[in-house]
Amino acid sequence: MTKVILISQVPLPFSQIGSWTTLYKNYLQDKHQIDFIVCEPPKKQFENIEYSLVANNLIFKIRRKIKKNWYLGYLEALDKILKPNEKYVIQIVDNFGIVKPLHELLIRRGVRKNCQLQFFYHGFPPFYENYQGRWFFESIDEMVLLTNDSYLAHKNYYSILPVRFSVLHNGIDTKKFTKVLDTEKCKLKEELGFDDKKIFIWCSQDRPKKGLNLILAVWKKIYATHKNITLLVIGCDPREKIDGVQFLGRIPNDELPKYYQVSDCYLFPTLCKEGFGLSLIEALHCGNYCIASAMGGVPEVLQYGKLGKLIENPHFVSEWENAINDFLEGKYQIPEIPEALYSKEKWNDEMNQIIENAKSRLE
Structure with a gap:
């Protein structure tokens, strides 16, 4: 044997x-x-x-x-x-x-x-x-x-x-990372103090190749014209105060689903050729619209744009700014994610x- x-x-x-x-x-x-x-x-x-x-x-x-x-x-x-x-x-x-x-x-x-x-x-x-x-x-x-x-x-x-x-x-555990009803999402937003804001989320290790600095630069431009939004940053130690950004630090894995579930849009600005992107599929299954760098295995994970927006030139701030503005203007569609997928x-x-x-x- x-x-x-x-x-x-x-x-x-x-x-x-x-x-x-x-x-x-x-x-x-x-x-x-x-x-x-x-x-x-x-x-x-x-x-x-x-x-x-x-x-x-x-x-x-x-x-x-x-x-x-x-x-x-x-x-x-x-x-x-x-x-x-x-x-x-x-x-x-x-x-x-x-x-x-x-x-x-x-x-x-x-x-x-x-x-x-x-x-x-x-x-x-x-x-x-x-x-x-x-x-x-x-x-x-x-x-x-x-x-x-x-x-x-x-x-x-x-x-x-x-x-x-x-x-x-x-x-991933798709029973744990799962989309909640709109009523439950609204309740979660109220509990966490977000009310009716559009919530964006970034979740990764704080390394240059993960693109957080790029997203924060984009955020400052976006927030100048859109005040009813919040960016949640998970996995990064607190930095200097930035308007519209909440640094939540490291969150235990068991508590992550509620932050994905309360969010509307997941940002995955990797600046390296990721093998896959586990957090990307966690966010997808929790009902987030995903905007991600078209690098490494990410295009395949997002089925070449079917499951989210791919940024073809992720090192350009303007491309992220345009994609986020399109999301805020309603130019997107949340895909249906089969439970068995990933x-x-x-x-x-x-x-x-x-x-x-x-x-x-x-x-």
């Missing part, structure tokens, strides 16, 4: 907010196929899953430094699981550095032919340069991407691409299918 091993560079369950760790949390609490997790000790372990824990004490850190092998603990923890006559599907998430030493370990143990290495990449553009990356693709068996457009970016960039590809869109249930089913396909290749 083929066993499935997940190698995680963070302890699972993960105590902080993270996109792929949330996806795996949802999956591992449902009908999953993971048999082992290799990771550092978590505060609490998932039930009905075996762990092979990565050492992280002082003695081990000294050993790792002497051997100059950052992944020593993961490899030793994995080595405890591997048996010569068994077959394995091994999953790696975004950890490019471990692939070469892992591949070499499996060869030394004589079990490489009994394994399918699945690499899940949550970025968008190719990670390695064209010819330098060939060893990576020759070391894994399958690369799983977030969008078809990311696959096309890889296909068009590399001269040789000797590996199988699959696509697994992100998924749902965690669909993600779980497709993950199981990806695993089943890998198992069948080992038969």
Whole structure:
């Protein structure tokens, strides 16, 4: 019987907010196929899953430094699981550095032919340069991407691409992130002190590539002529006071839905090629009209404009200003979002299918 091993560079369950760790949390609490997790000790372990824990004490850190092998603990923890006559599907998430030493370990143990290495990449553009990356693709068996457009970016960039590809869109809890009735939305606005204002929302980590500075520059222009609006900024430490802007800081994940539900328009001004944009689909399912940068996987997520407005030149303030003004003038239509679209249930089913396909290749 083929066993499935997940190698995680963070302890699972993960105590902080993270996109792929949330996806795996949802999956591992449902009908999953993971048999082992290799990771550092978590505060609490998932039930009905075996762990092979990565050492992280002082003695081990000294050993790792002497051997100059950052992944020593993961490899030793994995080595405890591997048996010569068994077959394995091994999953790696975004950890490019471990692939070469892992591949070499499996060869030394004589079990490489009994394994399918699945690499899940949550970025968008190719990670390695064209010819330098060939060893990576020759070391894994399958690369799983977030969008078809990311696959096309890889296909068009590399001269040789000797590996199988699959696509697994992100998924969210659509029962938690869901649209409320207009009456409930009005009640929420009153409770939060927004009354009849149009509410815009930005939610991300406060890094330059997330485009907050650009949106704040746009906002100052918009607010000069539209006073009955408010911008909620989530995930950013408070800044100097800006008219019409409320900095809410970091909000626990369980409290996020009500802020999406009270909002009318979600702004996603990323200035980098996002892999997917989990907050984008959270806002969509909560009934927001979305205005987003046409970069990376975002156009595919918004079905190339069917589910929201795409800003083709997101570095231009004027394009955002025009799009927001069009929204305020009613030149938009809120799309109907099927509950199954980008749902965690669909993600779980497709993950199981990806695993089943890998198992069948080992038969």
